[in-house]
Amino acid sequence: MKKADTRIQKKNQAVILKAGLEVFSQYGFRGATIDQVAEAAGLSKPNLLYYFPSKEAIYTALLSQLLEHWLEPLKALDREGDPVEEILSYAKRKLAMSRDYPQESRLFANEIIQGGPRIGDVLRGELKELVDETSKVIDAWVAAGRIKPVHPYHLIFSIWALTQHYADFDVQVRAIMGDQDPFESAEDHLEVVIRRVLTI
Amino acid sequence: MKKADTRIQKKNQAVILKAGLEVFSQYGFRGATIDQVAEAAGLSKPNLLYYFPSKEAIYTALLSQLLEHWLEPLKALDREGDPVEEILSYAKRKLAMSRDYPQESRLFANEIIQGGPRIGDVLRGELKELVDETSKVIDAWVAAGRIKPVHPYHLIFSIWALTQHYADFDVQVRAIMGDQDPFESAEDHLEVVIRRVLTI
DNA sequence: ATAATATTTGACCAACTGGTCAAAGGAACG
DNA sequence: CGTTCCTTTGACCAGTTGGTCAAATATTAT
Numbered sequence: 001m002k003k004a005d006t007r008i009q010k011k012n013q014a015v016i017l018k019a020g021l022e023v024f025s026q027y028g029f030r031g032a033t034i035d036q037v038a039e040a041a042g043l044s045k046p047n048l049l050y051y052f053p054s055k056e057a058i059y060t061a062l063l064s065q066l067l068e069h070w071l072e073p074l075k076a077l078d079r080e081g082d083p084v085e086e087i088l089s090y091a092k093r094k095l096a097m098s099r100d101y102p103q104e105s106r107l108f109a110n111e112i113i114q115g116g117p118r119i120g121d122v123l124r125g126e127l128k129e130l131v132d133e134t135s136k137v138i139d140a141w142v143a144a145g146r147i148k149p150v151h152p153y154h155l156i157f158s159i160w161a162l163t164q165h166y167a168d169f170d171v172q173v174r175a176i177m178g179d180q181d182p183f184e185s186a187e188d189h190l191e192v193v194i195r196r197v198l199t200i
Numbered sequence: 201m202k203k204a205d206t207r208i209q210k211k212n213q214a215v216i217l218k219a220g221l222e223v224f225s226q227y228g229f230r231g232a233t234i235d236q237v238a239e240a241a242g243l244s245k246p247n248l249l250y251y252f253p254s255k256e257a258i259y260t261a262l263l264s265q266l267l268e269h270w271l272e273p274l275k276a277l278d279r280e281g282d283p284v285e286e287i288l289s290y291a292k293r294k295l296a297m298s299r300d301y302p303q304e305s306r307l308f309a310n311e312i313i314q315g316g317p318r319i320g321d322v323l324r325g326e327l328k329e330l331v332d333e334t335s336k337v338i339d340a341w342v343a344a345g346r347i348k349p350v351h352p353y354h355l356i357f358s359i360w361a362l363t364q365h366y367a368d369f370d371v372q373v374r375a376i377m378g379d380q381d382p383f384e385s386a387e388d389h390l391e392v393v394i395r396r397v398l399t400i
Numbered sequence: 401a402t403a404a405t406a407t408t409t410g411a412c413c414a415a416c417t418g419g420t421c422a423a424a425g426g427a428a429c430g
Numbered sequence: 431c432g433t434t435c436c437t438t439t440g441a442c443c444a445g446t447t448g449g450t451c452a453a454a455t456a457t458t459a460t
Binding site for chain 3: 206208233234235245246249253254255
Binding site for chain 1: 228306313314320348353354357358360362364366368373378389
């Protein structure tokens with residue numbers, strides 16, 4: 001039936017996902033409306049529903065697409081590398097993502113804050129697995145005396161918190177920092193903090 | 201007209217605010233409905249609207265009530281005290297609030313993530329002022345050589361991020377930590393991190 | 401050009417939304 | 431007891447919401 005992916009289909013699906021990201025990241029799933037997404041996409045509502053069967057379908061498509069992108073940096077962490085530099089580079093990549101893809105971050109934050117009803121399984125499955133593995137690496141580094149002792153889970157949470165904060169609470173950060181670009185100084189701060197916490 | 205505050209009025213207003221906190225913190229302003237709040241409060245919708253003129257009135261009442269409570273700990277920071285212990289005690293109070301009032305945290309997070317349309321003025325006003333003052337204290341501590349050099353804004357952001365994360369991303373944290381209580385180990389981790397970052 | 405297929409749209413619908421209102425039910429007070 | 435004021439509610443309303451559908455239009459293949 002809908003197997004053919006003409007270039008107009010690919011284009012419109014991409015346009016819709018982009019529009020959906022804008023709208024859902026700002027209002028959350030329940031707060032967003034199909035009409036808003038349609039308008040942001042420059043399509044009529046029925047036309048939008050020609051490409052995606054429902055509001056939920058757009059949202060979940062966004063979520064799963066986003067998660068892949070999101071977990072990538074953590075997978076890139078190399079147990080053979082220098083511990084501090086590895087963790088530092090992970091944190092910096094994560095901060096860069098907050099700068100370059102703040103909407104993705106806010107979409108995810110909205111979903112989690114609201115209890116993660118459409119993503120809980122992934123959290124308890126793939127995400128937990130990945131975090132558990134990374135934790136083992138961190139524990140090994142600690143045991144080998146290559147970084148100061150840290151609770152691996154909380155170290156990872158800390159990096160998430162410190163980096164995503166700049167995307168999710170962007171308004172608050174900018175309200176306080178005024179003209180200054182938060183991200184430049186944030187990167188320096190992040191590096192200082194991580195080095196002090198981990199370097200033996 | 202409505203000056204008399206009978207005890208039934210006080211009670212119902214409190215019940216409504218509590219219900220509003222539940223519902224708004226979970227769905228955000230746009231995602232929540234008056235009917236949900238009314239049901240959570242155990243009142244009929246018209247009865248609820250007898251005590252508050254509109255959905256927005258409940259929400260803004262919650263926001264301003266919450267902000268007072270929220271900024272209190274930062275005001276309690278004492279420039280005459282021991283720098284590390286002062287900052288540490290602030291961070292611990294903030295973490296305790298994430299544990300004891302997670303809904304407040306999520307309500308606030310929802311508002312900020314969605315661009316803070318009903319709170320932006322407070323952020324740029326009272327909040328910025330308070331943060332600026334605190335920053336001066338931190339800078340003075342740094343200048344006096346009593347803590348290691350830090351960017352004061354980012355130090356404050358870091359504490360907010362590290363503590364609120366446990367309330368706002370509760371689902372994610374628990375998905376990864378399973379049975380373990382996040383808050384116990386989080387407090388230890390927080391203390392370790394702050395001491396390593398600040399202690400000379 | 402013609403037929404088949406893919407895309408777009410206006411009109412429509414039932415359910416839900418925030419909010420109103422007049423009337424009914426209670427509490428308090430002389 | 432009756433009156434006044436506070437509280438509660440069922441019925442209602444206009445606007446919005448997610449979603450449908452048949453018909454119109456554009457694209458593609460033959």
